[in-house]
Amino acid sequence: MEYTMAVKIAVTGAAGRMGKTLIEAINLHPDAELTAAIEWSESPAVGVDSGELAGLGKNGISIVANINDVIDHFDVLIDFTAPAATVANSKVCSVNGKKMIIGTTGCSEDDKASIASAANQSAICMATNFSTGVNVCFKLLNDAAKILGDDYDVEIVEAHHRHKVDAPSGTALSMGEAVADGLQRNLKDVAVYGREGQVGARTEKEIGFATVRGGDVVGDHTVMFLADGERVEISHKASSRMSFGRGAVRAAVWIAAQDKGLFDMQDVLGLK
Known part of the structure; x- marks a missing residue:
């Protein structure tokens, strides 16, 4: 049709x-x-x-x-x-x-x-996010995870306005899913949502999430692939x-x- x-x-x-x-x-x-x-x-x-x-x-x-x-x-x-x-x-x-x-x-x-x-x-x-740019990021994150593999730690940081009621954002979770899929991991098994106190050293396969809320931020998301001596970041920032x-x-x-x-x-x- x-x-x-x-x-x-x-x-x-x-x-x-x-x-x-x-x-x-x-x-x-x-x-x-x-x-x-x-x-x-x-x-x-x-x-x-x-x-x-x-x-x-x-x-x-x-x-x-x-x-x-x-x-x-x-x-x-x-x-x-x-x-x-x-x-x-x-x-x-x-x-x-x-x-x-x-x-x-x-x-x-x-x-x-x-x-x-x-x-x-x-x-x-x-969809958790209908931005064309964000959806291109989902594809890039999946590809990056497949190429970089287990040698890189993954951390996801997102920021939104003070009125947002859910955390982490749906977009951040979808980014985590894209990375986990590329690494052949189950996000439910490896996600860590915030850290406080004596949490111990980072485990090898965890994917960390950090949430920021305040002001009128429409939506900022950054995924970091971190290894000894270098860091790869894929970011999307929405201004409208x-x-x-x-x-x-x-x-x-x-x-x-x-x-x-x-x-x-x-x-x-x-x-x-």
Whole structure:
């Protein structure tokens, strides 16, 4: 299936920082059209014009409190909200034949299983980070780990704004997964999340994570491969949420042409 018209997109969490960015990104994409905007029922933004809220001027798309009120108005839902809401939305979309882009982080294994089940009925693209640059970093990290091997220690440092509720970031964890895959390790077995006190010498195969929270940092990630006499660093620094917004809309246009299944941004970019 190929789309010859603009893909109709709904944004949930439309009044949040990322929601506003997504609305702007849709407005900038030639093959995408915002046709619905959703918020939680108690949000003061319900009933407000979504374009005006995003600083773009009125677009005639008022924010609603229930996805079922606009279920016939869109092809793809973009969801960067919270795990419980995302899981519920995936069920609604799957039974109604709607595609979905999921950028929500902090999902449990049960949440992920529920989303994977929904993808048996409709196409879903789920990623911890929709930035094209970050996804190129995932590929580079996997390749670097394979080449550098066990002779290098691996440490991952990430920084985000003071409002971020999960740690380490989903992107940092995905970077760890990319490295662990390249080293043929199970991240769950070797990850170390922060160190304090007399922890002893570093073990040979561990992958360390350090988390920084403060200010308005959009997202900084650095992976260090450290050996005696040298250090290799692969970093990505985001100065605007628009990098995530552009990627999510790119993914939405791509997922609209898929039938069903669970995909990620690596699939969208052809990096697998």
